[in-house]
Amino acid sequence: MKKILFLLLCAAVILAACSCGSDKGAGTQAPAASPKVPADMDAVLTSFGLEETMLVLTREEILFIYGFEDADLKQASAAIHESGIQCDEFVLVEAVSEQAADRVEELLGLRLKQKANEMRDYLPEQYDIITKCSVYRDGFYTALIVSPQAESFTKLFKEAIG
Amino acid sequence: MKKIFFCVLCAVLICASCSCGSDTKTVPSVTEAPIVTEEPAQAPTEVPEPEGDPQETEVPSQAENTGLAESGASADASAYKVLVDKLTTDIPLGLQESERVDFSYFNDSLFVGDSVSGKLATYVMKQRRTDPGFMGTAQFFVADSFSCRNALKQVTDTSKHPTYKGKKMTIEDAVAASGSKKVFIMLGMNDAAFGIDKAVDNMVTVIERIRDKNPETTIFIQSATPRIRGSQPTTKELFKYDLLLYETVKDMDHVYFVDVAHAMRDEDGNLREMLCSDLTTMTLHLNDKGCQVWVEWLVRHALTEDRG
Numbered sequence: 001m002k003k004i005l006f007l008l009l010c011a012a013v014i015l016a017a018c019s020c021g022s023d024k025g026a027g028t029q030a031p032a033a034s035p036k037v038p039a040d041m042d043a044v045l046t047s048f049g050l051e052e053t054m055l056v057l058t059r060e061e062i063l064f065i066y067g068f069e070d071a072d073l074k075q076a077s078a079a080i081h082e083s084g085i086q087c088d089e090f091v092l093v094e095a096v097s098e099q100a101a102d103r104v105e106e107l108l109g110l111r112l113k114q115k116a117n118e119m120r121d122y123l124p125e126q127y128d129i130i131t132k133c134s135v136y137r138d139g140f141y142t143a144l145i146v147s148p149q150a151e152s153f154t155k156l157f158k159e160a161i162g
Numbered sequence: 163m164k165k166i167f168f169c170v171l172c173a174v175l176i177c178a179s180c181s182c183g184s185d186t187k188t189v190p191s192v193t194e195a196p197i198v199t200e201e202p203a204q205a206p207t208e209v210p211e212p213e214g215d216p217q218e219t220e221v222p223s224q225a226e227n228t229g230l231a232e233s234g235a236s237a238d239a240s241a242y243k244v245l246v247d248k249l250t251t252d253i254p255l256g257l258q259e260s261e262r263v264d265f266s267y268f269n270d271s272l273f274v275g276d277s278v279s280g281k282l283a284t285y286v287m288k289q290r291r292t293d294p295g296f297m298g299t300a301q302f303f304v305a306d307s308f309s310c311r312n313a314l315k316q317v318t319d320t321s322k323h324p325t326y327k328g329k330k331m332t333i334e335d336a337v338a339a340s341g342s343k344k345v346f347i348m349l350g351m352n353d354a355a356f357g358i359d360k361a362v363d364n365m366v367t368v369i370e371r372i373r374d375k376n377p378e379t380t381i382f383i384q385s386a387t388p389r390i391r392g393s394q395p396t397t398k399e400l401f402k403y404d405l406l407l408y409e410t411v412k413d414m415d416h417v418y419f420v421d422v423a424h425a426m427r428d429e430d431g432n433l434r435e436m437l438c439s440d441l442t443t444m445t446l447h448l449n450d451k452g453c454q455v456w457v458e459w460l461v462r463h464a465l466t467e468d469r470g
Contacts, residue, residue, distance in 0.1 A: 067328015084280030
């Protein structure tokens with residue numbers, strides 16, 4: 001368990017160090033040393049210089065935007081791009097049961113379709129990114145990862161939840 | 163332990179947004195985004211504005227007059243001049259400057275729009291981190307590339323309707339579902355390129371559908387904001403759209419025009435560069451400063467009496 005944690009932290013540092021910033025000013029260079037990972041998502045974003053491009057959602061906003069039932073979620077974390085036209089979005093959910101996870105998965109699937117609908121014939125580059133992404137489900141865990149690096153992070157998510 | 167896991171995962175995932183790699187391998191998917199071929203929409207483009215005006219539309223003659231008949235509402239514009247060279251009017255259309263209202267004015271309100279309003283939505287969410295009462299309890303029903311044209315279509319798996327609490331629906335249904343007493347609509351950027359007359363007709367239909375389902379709701383039509391350059395639509399087309407839109411809705415019951423665009427134009431009628439977030443691409447989306455100007459306009463051009 002500790003080994004996996006350590007590896008993930010290293011991955012986070014490495015990824016931050018080789019990131020070269022988006023045209024939306026996604027961030028400055030990540031700190032060279034491994035950052036302390038606090039429980040506060042805002043602090044995490046700040047430590048990677050992403051506080052100006054990705055907006056971390058509150059639980060209330062998560063429930064409103066995705067249509068989840070509060071009782072279905074054991075824990076949830078999400079962030080969207082502030083611009084309104086960049087498709088980057090991360091939603092990580094641990095549901096309370098298999099049935100709840102089914103509902104979460106369905107809603108995230110709808111969310112992904114909606115994003116594709118919006119960008120189709122509008123912003124082809126964003127549409128292209130979205131169509132290469134998917135909703136990942138493993139037991140009670142579900143993730144929607146929309147990003148040019150979706151594959152890498154879905155893999156990490158899969159490894160983390162075993 | 164699980165909490166730490168989650169936080170670490172969040173850290174890993176969030177830092178992806180600062181990477182710009184071009185690795186686009188296909189992910190083995192469980193639920194993939196659909197690739198649908200449908201009628202192409204006319205997205206606002208980066209193409210330089212063509213010479214001539216392919217969408218010449220006659221602006222109602224009243225718009226060129228220096229005087230209009232009194233509408234009976236002290237809050238509304240009774241006369242304005244079209245400043246043709248500046249692509250603006252001497253005074254804002256619709257609601258004139260009022261006393262500054264409290265953010266509670268926006269309680270039980272719904273903002274409807276496209277990607278321009280999408281930015282406003284995230285701006286408001288951000289402001290509420292430090293000011294929970296920012297814009298009252300206003301909610302947002304927005305989608306990129308949304309338009310009146312799309313709004314009037316049936317809701318389907320591939321339609322461009324926004325979602326309300328995760329569920330895709332029509333504007334009138336979203337108003338009902340949210341229980342909103344006020345609706346602020348800004349649509350047109352993705353309509354005007356198809357013809358200004360038709361765009362305004364569609365807006366009227368949208369209003370009528372909202373009214374049919376929500377007879378007590380007050381509707382605020384916001385002028386479509388300008389852009390710095392580009393076509394489909396051009397700034398000139400957007401201005402013509404705004405003029406025709408105002409003239410068409412100004413006498414509709416419980417419908418008010420809020421000329422947000424008036425605050426955003428530079429001396430040539432284009433979007434002020436300091437308010438724009440995509441200066442090198444579409445040149446029409448707003449940054450935080452643009453949203454600040456927008457909100458400030460709304461609180462200073464409020465409905466202070468109902469003209470019924």
